[in-house]
Amino acid sequence: MAKSKKIPVEVGSKAAPETFYIKITDQGPYLVYGNPPIDQEIIMPNEEGSSWVYRKGTHFKSEGEPISLCRCGESKHKPFCDGSHQHAHWNPKETNDKTPLLENAEEFEGPTMILADNQDYCAFARFCDAYGRIWNLVQEAQSEKEKELVRHEAGHCPAGRLVLWDKEKEEVFEPPFLPSIGIIEDPGIHVSGPIWVKGGIRIESADGTSYEIRNRVTLCRCGQSSNKPFCDGTHAQMKFQDHLPLEDAEKEW
Structure with missing residues (x-):
């Protein structure tokens, strides 16, 4: 495992303990180490109907380590990987150049x-x-x-x-975050959003190098971002849906 002390940390951010990290596999899922909590984070509106706060939804339980999270967008067991990347039409190549x-x-x-x-x-x-x-x-x-x-x-x-x-x-x-992962849902525009990585969790590329450590990061989970592994908002254009229940959140929009 790479030494976090050699990896740049964005000003204002703090690296999580080294037990927490995410490994991007070359052709497959994100592998999450350290067992951070994983919860739905549902975007909720203010009185004018604009995005204002997050509300926690489903808490996802997964036994063992690492936890495999889908990044091709095709899993039938979202947010977890079910092997669908092996047959999905997507480009797994990381295109971000690691510039801070x-x-x-x-x-x-x-x-x-x-x-x-x-x-x-x-x-x-x-x-x-x-x-x-x-x-x-x-x-x-x-x-x-x-x-x-x-x-x-x-x-x-x-x-x-x-x-x-x-x-x-x-x-x-910077808001104070413990190492954790959110699965963003956006009922305001009827789409499912990215994987929200919080609290300075290190993200390791498939080539073994690491991206700059930041307090807040969003990883693509629709499989179509042009800035992989990071989200670039493409999920909104393609109306990506994970079809997970949102309780009564949509009624508030």
């Missing part, structure tokens, strides 16, 4: 905060538009209420494409 996210990010500076945004990692969760577009909000935020709204919208971005710098505190704002 912030190196290619655009910056938006306001009086109190700076927002870095790398659109290549957009998971189309839409928290950035809840009460105004975050790119505009950050350039105007001065009161604590205004700053808290910016922190909320940035911190709920599951992919971590939005990284927020507090100019006064001289530190990056």
Whole structure:
């Protein structure tokens, strides 16, 4: 296993204990080590119908290690792998070049905060538009209420494409996550979203090298992202569905 101390860690993030990591197989699933909890994370709306919070749904139990999670999109036992990748029409090749996210990010500076945004990692969760577009909000935020709204919208971005710098505190704002995995469901647009990896879990490529460790990462599980292994929002365009029950969540949209 690669030594995590040699792997870059994004500013504001903290690496999980080395027992937690995800290994991407060359032609098959994600192999999850360390037995982190795996739960549905259902995107829920505010009173205006915009993405606002997550609600936990089904808790997925799996015995033993590693846990195999589907990444081709074709498993009949989602989110787990059932071997369908062997016959699925998909391209398993990892296309992300491992460049740190912030190196290619655009910056938006306001009086109190700076927002870095790398659109290549957009998971189309839409928290950035809840009460105004975050790119505009950050350039105007001065009161604590205004700053808290910016922190909320940035911190709920599951992919971590939005990284927020507090100019006064001289530190990056990151929500505190324990090592865990979310299976995102998005009833607002009737699709199933990516695998949400939280808490600095290391992700190892099929070639044995590791990606930059980040507090928030979304991995493709529809099999069609152009930025594999990461989600690029393609699941929304293709109307990807895992057909897992959502209780009464859809009634709230």
